[in-house]
Amino acid sequence: MDAGVRITVGIVGASGYTGGELLRLLLGHPQVEVVQATSEHHIGKFVYQVHPHLRGRLINTTLRFIGRDALQTCDVLFLALPHGEAQKNIERYAALAGRIIDLSADFRLRDASAYVTTYGHEHAAPEWLTRFVYGLPELHRDELRSAQYASGVGCNATATTLALWALVRAGLVQDDQPMFVDVKVGSSEAGSTPTESSHHPARSGVVRPFQLTGHRHEAEVRQSLRPCGNFDVRMAVTSVELVRGVSAAIHLSLPTGLAERDFWGAYRSTWGEESFVRIVHEKTGIHRHPEPRLLAGTNYADVGWEYDADTGRTVLLAAIDNLGKGAAGSAVQCMNLMLGFEEISALTFGGVYP
Ligand SMILES: NC(=O)c1ccc[n+]([C@@H]2O[C@H](COP(=O)([O-])OP(=O)(O)OC[C@H]3O[C@@H](n4cnc5c(N)ncnc54)[C@H](OP(=O)(O)O)[C@@H]3O)[C@@H](O)[C@H]2O)c1
Numbered sequence: 403m404d405a406g407v408r409i410t411v412g413i414v415g416a417s418g419y420t421g422g423e424l425l426r427l428l429l430g431h432p433q434v435e436v437v438q439a440t441s442e443h444h445i446g447k448f449v450y451q452v453h454p455h456l457r458g459r460l461i462n463t464t465l466r467f468i469g470r471d472a473l474q475t476c477d478v479l480f481l482a483l484p485h486g487e488a489q490k491n492i493e494r495y496a497a498l499a500g501r502i503i504d505l506s507a508d509f510r511l512r513d514a515s516a517y518v519t520t521y522g523h524e525h526a527a528p529e530w531l532t533r534f535v536y537g538l539p540e541l542h543r544d545e546l547r548s549a550q551y552a553s554g555v556g557c558n559a560t561a562t563t564l565a566l567w568a569l570v571r572a573g574l575v576q577d578d579q580p581m582f583v584d585v586k587v588g589s590s591e592a593g594s595t596p597t598e599s600s601h602h603p604a605r606s607g608v609v610r611p612f613q614l615t616g617h618r619h620e621a622e623v624r625q626s627l628r629p630c631g632n633f634d635v636r637m638a639v640t641s642v643e644l645v646r647g648v649s650a651a652i653h654l655s656l657p658t659g660l661a662e663r664d665f666w667g668a669y670r671s672t673w674g675e676e677s678f679v680r681i682v683h684e685k686t687g688i689h690r691h692p693e694p695r696l697l698a699g700t701n702y703a704d705v706g707w708e709y710d711a712d713t714g715r716t717v718l719l720a721a722i723d724n725l726g727k728g729a730a731g732s733a734v735q736c737m738n739l740m741l742g743f744e745e746i747s748a749l750t751f752g753g754v755y756p
Pocket residue numbers: 414415416417418419420421440441442443444470482483484485487505506507554555556557590591592593594595724725728729
């Protein structure tokens with residue numbers, strides 16, 4: 403698309419955490435004008451009253467929340483709603499915009515029966531599932547370029563899939579063993595509605611295992627890896643003292659006697675050309691492995707590994723910001739591909755340190 407073209411964008415569910423992150427990214431996109439942002443609880447308020455870090459940002463300082471019923475047509479509609487909401491109203495949203503990017507899990511799985519086994523309900527619009535492309539650009543770039551509809555990604559699924567993909571793709575990991583994924587997550591993963599478990603005295607300082615079996619994102623990872631085999635992925639998720647961040651560690655047995663160059667070869671051939679996946683595998687220093695704190699606010703995924711050649715014991719690692727690469731960042735990357743914009747547009751923030 404012509405670099406001078408500006409498209410109109412609406413965000414449904416813009417008062418939440420992923421909605422706020424979409425606003426932050428899209429307000430800095432040279433080819434986007436955010437023309438509408440919905441919230442049922444904050445109708446009439448300026449968006450910066452809910453997202454105070456957006457005060458004074460560019461021309462959209464005056465943007466106010468509207469209710470869903472007031473939505474008008476636009477070029478791209480982002481849906482950032484709780485699970486189940488997008489599928490119930492997808493016909494209405496599709497009538498408003500030619501392109502839709504849904505950040506929920508509503509259109510991530512291709513098989514309608516998987517919604518019964520994974521989410522415990524029949525899908526409300528199963529005929530739409532095959533119209534959506536799974537929105538992980540590193541795995542589905544070519545399909546996204548011609549897609550009208552893209553799903554978002556699960557944040558834990560994103561970290562797990564990216565941690566595994568280089569070795570799975572290279573055939574170094576077979577599907578003959580279960581893969582145990584230890585996932586550590588920050589508090590923003592749970593969304594902006596306060597709950598008993600997010601109350602500060604209960605949440606602060608925790609290392610709290612909360613879902614050790616049967617995590618919903620397992621289905622997404624299995625689906626992503628299926629071109630390479632029938633992988634049995636099992637996640638155990640623990641809340642830790644972070645606001646943003648996911649750290650995934652996958653524990654595997656590989657053949658003994660592999661060389662470092664086997665790993666480097668697989669990682670470089672898979673990720674060497676990618677703008678947002680960085681290989682982190684250092685021999686010295688305190689930042690030898692992927693670390694989510696360094697990625698807050700960015701669209702990067704850092705991936706790495708540790709391997710013991712004597713025993714074959716292997717740990718594959720990935721870190722992301724759940725609101726960035728695990729949600730809004732990937733969604734904006736999808737939009738860039740779908741609209742023919744530069745893929746990295748609005749996504750180049752490099753993080754802060756310390
Ligand atoms: N948080 C993450 O790390 C993350 C990562 C990847 C994907 N996701 C997915 O992204 C989606 C949004 O997550 P989030 O963390 O941004 O959630 P959130 O902070 O709870 O925000 C949800 C948004 O939806 C609106 N909303 C709530 N109930 C609604 C309803 N019944 N109908 C219409 N709007 C409603 C809320 O505002 P009003 O109540 O004011 O309308 C709010 O704007 C979820 O499906 C989640 O699974 C989240």
